[in-house]
Amino acid sequence: MHLHKFEKIWLVFGMASLVLFLLIIGFAAFWKGTHPQSHIETIDPQNVEAHEAFKPENLGLREVADGKYTVNIVASAFNYDFGTDADGKAVKKIRVPKGSTVLFQITTKDVVHGFQVAGTNVNMMVEPGHVSRLETVMKNTGEFTVVCNEYCGVGHHQMFATVEVYE
Amino acid sequence: MAKEKPKQATKSNDSDINLKGTFISVMLVGIFILVLWFGSYALFLSR
Amino acid sequence: MMLKNYNFPKKDARLYMSFMYVTFASLLVGGLMGLLQTLSRSGEFQLPFGINYYTILTVHGVILGLVLTTFFIVGFQFALMGKTVGLSDKQRKWAWIAFWTMLVGTIMAAVTILIGEANVLYTFYAPLRAHPAFYIGLALVIVGSWIAVFTNFRQLYVWKKANPGQKSPLLAFMVVINMAMWFIASLGVAISVLVLFIPWSLGYAATINVLLSRTLFWYFGHPLVYFWLLPAYMAWYAIIPKIIGGKLFSDSLARMAFILLLLFSIPVGFHHQLTEPGIDPTWKFIQVVLTFMVVIPSLMTAFSIFATFETTGRRLGHKGLFGWFKNLPWGDVRFFAPFVGMVAFIPGGAGGIVNASHQMNSLIHNTIWVTGHFHLTIATTVILTYFGIAYWLVPHLTGRRLTPRLNKLGIIQTIIWTVGMTIMSTSMHIQGLLGGPRRSDFSNYAGGEQVQTWISYQLAQAVGGTILFIGILLMIYIFIQLAFFAPKGVQEFPIAEEEVDAEPTPKILENWYLWIGITIALILFAYTIPMIDIIKHSPPGSLPFDWPIGRS
Ligand code: HEM
Numbered sequence: 001m002h003l004h005k006f007e008k009i010w011l012v013f014g015m016a017s018l019v020l021f022l023l024i025i026g027f028a029a030f031w032k033g034t035h036p037q038s039h040i041e042t043i044d045p046q047n048v049e050a051h052e053a054f055k056p057e058n059l060g061l062r063e064v065a066d067g068k069y070t071v072n073i074v075a076s077a078f079n080y081d082f083g084t085d086a087d088g089k090a091v092k093k094i095r096v097p098k099g100s101t102v103l104f105q106i107t108t109k110d111v112v113h114g115f116q117v118a119g120t121n122v123n124m125m126v127e128p129g130h131v132s133r134l135e136t137v138m139k140n141t142g143e144f145t146v147v148c149n150e151y152c153g154v155g156h157h158q159m160f161a162t163v164e165v166y167e
Numbered sequence: 168m169a170k171e172k173p174k175q176a177t178k179s180n181d182s183d184i185n186l187k188g189t190f191i192s193v194m195l196v197g198i199f200i201l202v203l204w205f206g207s208y209a210l211f212l213s214r
Numbered sequence: 215m216m217l218k219n220y221n222f223p224k225k226d227a228r229l230y231m232s233f234m235y236v237t238f239a240s241l242l243v244g245g246l247m248g249l250l251q252t253l254s255r256s257g258e259f260q261l262p263f264g265i266n267y268y269t270i271l272t273v274h275g276v277i278l279g280l281v282l283t284t285f286f287i288v289g290f291q292f293a294l295m296g297k298t299v300g301l302s303d304k305q306r307k308w309a310w311i312a313f314w315t316m317l318v319g320t321i322m323a324a325v326t327i328l329i330g331e332a333n334v335l336y337t338f339y340a341p342l343r344a345h346p347a348f349y350i351g352l353a354l355v356i357v358g359s360w361i362a363v364f365t366n367f368r369q370l371y372v373w374k375k376a377n378p379g380q381k382s383p384l385l386a387f388m389v390v391i392n393m394a395m396w397f398i399a400s401l402g403v404a405i406s407v408l409v410l411f412i413p414w415s416l417g418y419a420a421t422i423n424v425l426l427s428r429t430l431f432w433y434f435g436h437p438l439v440y441f442w443l444l445p446a447y448m449a450w451y452a453i454i455p456k457i458i459g460g461k462l463f464s465d466s467l468a469r470m471a472f473i474l475l476l477l478f479s480i481p482v483g484f485h486h487q488l489t490e491p492g493i494d495p496t497w498k499f500i501q502v503v504l505t506f507m508v509v510i511p512s513l514m515t516a517f518s519i520f521a522t523f524e525t526t527g528r529r530l531g532h533k534g535l536f537g538w539f540k541n542l543p544w545g546d547v548r549f550f551a552p553f554v555g556m557v558a559f560i561p562g563g564a565g566g567i568v569n570a571s572h573q574m575n576s577l578i579h580n581t582i583w584v585t586g587h588f589h590l591t592i593a594t595t596v597i598l599t600y601f602g603i604a605y606w607l608v609p610h611l612t613g614r615r616l617t618p619r620l621n622k623l624g625i626i627q628t629i630i631w632t633v634g635m636t637i638m639s640t641s642m643h644i645q646g647l648l649g650g651p652r653r654s655d656f657s658n659y660a661g662g663e664q665v666q667t668w669i670s671y672q673l674a675q676a677v678g679g680t681i682l683f684i685g686i687l688l689m690i691y692i693f694i695q696l697a698f699f700a701p702k703g704v705q706e707f708p709i710a711e712e713e714v715d716a717e718p719t720p721k722i723l724e725n726w727y728l729w730i731g732i733t734i735a736l737i738l739f740a741y742t743i744p745m746i747d748i749i750k751h752s753p754p755g756s757l758p759f760d761w762p763i764g765r766s
């Protein structure tokens with residue numbers, strides 16, 4: 001098969017660009033560990049409380065070391081359970097200082113949900129039987145809306161929370 | 168892949184037909200892809 | 215190629231037109247839903263009669279994403295086969311069986327959705343459970359399309375027997391590639407629906423393996439989008455050159471591109487599952503690499519198209535670096551509509567590379583960026599090319615003519631679509647980068663600045679959506695004119711010819727055993743180990759959930 005000279009140059013250029021993209025994301029993924037969320041841990045969706053992280057008293061934000069936090073969440077249609085505050089009220093907003101390292105751990109009791117801290121790279125699918133887990137550094141200050149971004153039923157758009165990153 | 172054919176058979180695909188405009192056009196497409204990709208990657212890194 | 219300017223026999227034309235009627239009826243219904251979605255999401259309007267947002271979104275996704283596309287493609291491909299290799303009486307009968315099976319399935323699924331028993335969206339993710347009739351309807355659509363697949367295979371086979379040693383007509387070759395891809399891919403969703411969903415929705419199986427069902431769906435879901443795109447590529451490679459007065463750029467390169475599309479369209483489904491738990495990230499990355507391979511035939515296509523334009527223009531005597539471009543037949547809607555589609559594929563395809571870039575996927579996953587992306591690819595590139603085909607195919611089938619007035623309306627239609635889609639899709643892309651979610655009715659969430667910004671983009675989408683809906687109404691008007699009222703005449707069925715002195719096409723390009731063999735090998739490579747992993751490490755299954763989608 002005969003290729004025009006320019007087509008050869010174009011295809012080499014195009015393929016080189018693709019290889020460059022793959023090298024960049026491959027390097028970041030395999031050397032720096034920035035894979036997309038791929039936590040391989042299963043759980044019984046009908047008994048998520050059996051898992052240490054999802055016991056009612058362990059839900060919500062916890063500072064585990066200086067500048068290091070864990071957030072445990074149980075999703076269900078149409079709510080994120082971040083635990084309760086001192087007054088026994090459901091937590092709808094968590095606050096962390098800028099630059100802190102936060103580990104989000106979440107699972108679902110019922111259907112598939114999404115968990116995105118909009119405006120950050122925290123974006124994961126939450127599926128029954130699986131634990132989703134992602135650690136990230138909160139680089140930027142601001143109020144970030146947590147949204148369920150996978151359709152979970154007719155109340156899907158009412159499933160939200162807030163993460164505030166302060167100076 | 169194919170065996171090279173005698174001269175007259177390849178006229179229409181010959182490298183001397185003028186495809187300069189085509190080349191410029193596809194390279195612009197390529198540059199657009201690169202700009203969009205690196206822009207998105209920068210946004211990803213900044214978050 | 216023979217018979218090009220003769221109309222089909224009535225019996226054949228009726229068959230192909232039946233698919234077109236369903237296509238354009240779907241466009242009207244689905245487009246109306248799209249309009250209602252954008253209006254509802256603007257926050258300024260409420261859906262009347264207490265209709266649920268997710269009911270109309272399910273209608274929109276199923277009717278436009280699955281029904282319109284499949285009917286148009288099967289009908290168009292039958293017409294291409296009929297023109298290039300012929301249709302026997304027996305094959306025509308099977309084609310009708312395919313049509314009716316698909317139609318019955320469509321009606322079953324549509325009724326189930328409309329009565330609110332299937333608010334599961336077109337991806338029907340478990341463990342949300344729709345009424346069984348929804349899944350059975352979808353299964354029928356797929357089975358009907360398989361009948362079309364094997365009828366098309368048979369058509370080429372019979373032709374080959376009658377023309378030993380000749381290469382198959384390019385368009386017939388392309389149709390068979392697309393149908394081979396579709397068949398191999400739809401096995402995944404068929405297994406999912408028949409083995410996992412139907413027994414579970416009927417209550418025979420207590421639980422369902424959610425991750426397995428999703429993996430089977432996306433094994434099908436990516437080739438699905440290529441199934442939509444390939445008929446557009448057929449028109450770009452083999453029909454548009456004729457319309458602009460040129461010849462095929464290269465028969466071999468066109469076939470090569472289609473083969474690469476067959477090879478690399480299927481083993482890539484994980485790029486839709488990049489942020490899911492339960493899949494090994496190394497296998498995700500391997501499928502990302504394969505996804506990048508499927509970009510290559512599109513790079514080839516970009517070159518071929520520009521080169522066709524340039525060679526044609528230069529041969530017609532247009533001078534200078536871009537004289538060929540200025541002198542393209544801008545006033546001919548059969549060219550202009552697909553051309554806009556080609557342009558839209560530049561941002562569409564480039565955006566796709568971003569989406570598939572492994573960890574970068576979390577920038578946009580399930581945000582409204584994705585909706586913006588596929589309204590460029592499918593709802594502009596593909597749809598405008600389909601429209602571009604319909605402008606000549608419909609009158610060719612009805613024995614009428616595309617009059618200058620209808621041609622002009624077509625140009626206006628294309629411009630309206632371009633304007634509406636630019637507004638809607640751009641604002642979706644931006645809102646998505648700002649984190650706004652897809653598949654979501656209007657919501658103030660927790661309030662605040664971020665949400666206010668999202669809402670302002672949703673208003674822009676309502677403006678774009680309204681313009682688009684006007685475009686749909688105009689298209690329906692043009693279709694009705696072409697089908698029933700345009701003056702009688704002969705409308706050309708444009709098929710580009712090879713250069714008289716073109717290089718012969720290598721025989722190996724038609725070695726089906728080789729290409730299908732490699733396709734299957736690649737699928738086994740990409741999926742076997744992760745599939746075993748998924749099954750071996752599966753968690754307790756999921757019970758069905760009816761109440762979240764409003765079923766009791
Ligand atoms: C009047 C023209 C159109 C408008 C206003 C429109 C609008 C929309 C909107 C606003 C959404 C997203 C809603 C959401 O995520 O909540 C959507 C989704 C979608 N649209 Fe369109 N659209 C139009 C035409 C089309 C066409 C022509 C096609 C395909 C041929 C199409 C295919 C889809 C698909 C497959 C979805 C995804 C549904 C889902 O996520 O479940 N649309 N459309």
Ligand SMILES: [Cu+2]
Pocket residue numbers: 113114148149150151152153155156157159
């Ligand atoms: Cu949701």
Ligand SMILES: [Cu+2]
Pocket residue numbers: 435436439485486
């Ligand atoms: Cu895909």
